[in-house]
Amino acid sequence: MADGPKKRYGWKLALLVLLLLVIVFGAVGWYKFFREEPQPDWVTATPDMRFKYGSIGAEHDAGLPYWIFFVLPRMFPEKLPGPGGYASLGVAWEQGQELPIGFTKKVVGFPRVANNCASCHTASYRKSPNDNPVFVPTGPNHTLNLQAFFRFAVDCAKDPRFNADEIMSQIALVYDLPFLDKLIYRYALIPITKKRLLEREKQFQWVYHKEFPLWGRGRDDAMNLTKYFLLNWPMDDSIGPTDMPSIWNLKKYQPEKGMLMNLAGDSHDARSVIIDSALGLLAAKPHDSEDFRKQIDWLVSYLSEKQAPKFPFAMDAKLAEVGKGVFDANCARCHASERTGTRVPVEEVGTDRERLKTWSKKAAVESNKVVRNFGIERRGLVENEPSGYIAAFLDGIWLRAPYLHNGSVPSLRDLLSPVAERPKVFYRGYDVYDPVNVGFVTEGEEAERVGTRYDVSERASGNQGHEYGTNLSAKEKDALIEYLKTL
């Protein structure tokens, strides 16, 4: 009799201890892997700061553990395009900021780094080589070598030096991780990160395609990204790298007037494009759909209102006035009319067709289905075959060089030349501005060192088409260019 209650008591005690252990482990586990800390206040202090550094929730599935992100360029500099760490990828990196624009740092259990829209949509320019860059949020990131960035992450994971011993010893040089965090990095984060990056390799196959030309700075193959990432389609033979677009002033797109978005009119409205691009950054179904909706709402309103920057050099107002006349007579028909923002058949505009072949009605239908299954409502992608390119709005056109959808023409002045006279080889991604020709400097020692070589004879990179205004007199061209600076 005396033993009975004691035994039961012991059993109860064991259960209690077990329960406590489970609770403690659970709590520590939740704290160390899942707790979300808001970003510091400075991140959301202004709309521009929020756009540049604010998390859109991509840290959950697409984020890298902060310290792995930190040490990779030091461990694997040979896998970057050149010296300079992440800067060699052409990221827009402000002086004083811990991370480049478009790179977000957030604690989800542990500090993680992911991306937001600003990584591809922040432009930079320098007024002279003796100036520091000016960054323009929502402008096209013409310096970013996105393909090299994709490859860098995967190449690092494939390297045998991507292991816990080597990475931990690199981290030890820069930060004293607490004991428990050391264990977490060594036994969880490093192996899991390696595995995840290697899994990406399959999806990234086309990024390594030997016969495809490199995208170079300022371009990405957006529709293929959607096919291979969102739809998980097997690799096909299409390639269509295009310029990163500016995304300011999105309210100019009026879907009710039949306007479409994306370079080939692939999407119905701004909200759809923002959702689809954000999903690309998240690389998964949103972790918190309510938060995701709020982020999208904010982006839609910010990007609708944000205006293109003014041309930062002196302008000749009189000449521009003359140029307005030239513009009205020659360009307005497509670029300032009912036709603006709608598809122009490729047969008419005559520019490179490869981009159109990267997308299809089937892809649109399936993508819409996937997003609908995420529980996200949007008008979505246009469910028909791509047939032409959108007649572009020209606000802030001065900062959107190089020109045409594939960025095959360095400057506005070149664009007003017949195809035969446009540069056949030039260098993209150098940020010193050329106010005379309106575009970036694309030749010379520095442009060649910093930039990536663009050869118009490569696939999807043709500079043909849009031969409009090429017969204008030199004077008329000067006037027209002066006017375009004012847009």
Next chain:
Amino acid sequence: MDERSSMQRVLSRIGLITVVLSVLVVLGAMFLLGRFGADIPVDYNDDSDHFKYGSLGSEHEFGVPYWIWRALPELFQDKLPPPGQGWQSVGFVFEPGKDLPVGMSKRRYLGFDLVWLNCAFCHAGTVRETPQSAPKVYAAMPANTFDFRAFMRFLFATGEDRRFTPQDILRQIDTIRKREGLRRLPLIDRLVLRFYGIYYMRERILTLRDRLNFIKDEPEWGPGRVDTFNPLKAYFNFPIDKLPQRERIGTTDFPSIWNQGQREALKMNLHWDGNNVSLEERNRSAAMGAGITPPTGDRPRMKRVADWLRKLDAPPYPFKIDKTLAAQGAPIYKKYCAECHGADGKDFRGEYSGMVVPIENIGTDRHRLDSYTYDVAVNQNMIFAEYGDERFSHFRKTFGYANSPLDGIWLRAPYLHNGSVPTLRDLLQPSAKRPKTFYRGYDVYDQKNLGFVTDVAEENGKKFFLYDTDEKKEPGNSNQGHEGKRYGTELSATEKDALLEYLKTF
């Protein structure tokens, strides 16, 4: 009962053995922890001693066991520039009665007395009135005799030498200790050094050599100079050979580092190109050059140095000053120099004081400016990440050189950022008339011209460094710029005399 009691006996014996063993293990662990777990730097009551011999924490990452440090220059004396002269041979300064040079601290860590560098190895120097006088050490002046590259070359040469073995090094240590009347190194120290320490140290030396290998392609620095920001690129592991040639030379003089408080208060642009206004950040950055890492820096002791340097005055000119003549120089200074260099040697305020002058205007050698790039600046933003306010956020790419106050200018020869002009008198000449070549590293003072004596090639077997200002032969060494009417090079001889006399009072 019997069975049970014998069982009990066995059990109690096992228990006893367990207890004894546990006690032994605990005692052993405590001994090892005490022996190898301690982290105790040498401390000094005097701030100046702390500056010269105190610790920043650089021993944690780079520390060399004290006895190996002692053994190296003896075992490898043939590898020293003037053989057989000890660490003095590469320009280290020893004060009487000290076993470590100025700029070297000691810390008990990992069970050894480890030694490594602090601020003073680049920022303390010596002055002699005549070749016969004893050298006087001035803390916080530029290390005018220390040859950083000769030091590294020697260190790397030891690592490459076949004598860098536990046997040879321990034997050398034995010899020194015997000579000094000390017993042999304790067995436990010998064992650790024999089977681990010396191999590890050799590996570290060779790794460092590979990392800094690129320096061999730079023109010789000579004593008193360093390339500050290319080694930082190596720290980031940038492939140096892929950098454009124009940014691969950044040789500059060590600066003086007294009177930091007023510079901080006036938000002056620090470093030669003025790339940072934050004194704290500049200090952390420099401490990394001495060997600390973000996790291993000794914050309280670094702060002690920083606070002392904030208040430290420049040492007054120790030789005769003609007060009347100096008074005549004051208005000339005010007219020509004060706007950029501050009201006088104590008051640094001036319209352009501490600001960056565009390279086109100042016209001095541009290599140092070009060696610091935008890419370096943004990469620095990640240094000290996750250490709160310590993270670097003030580095900026500039496009010129910063105006510096002239406190203690008499001790800061040779002049200009690259040390291309031997004396202040030479600096008041147009570049065409400045010396084309001269010797650096000699510490006898030239009271007439304000600077060090630069025509002595050798003293007691120690050869001084011939500085060649020909930029074609030695890029980065140009002595051009800071010249023209605005810069006082067109003053009359008497005006120059007066101005120089006045500058002695700074």
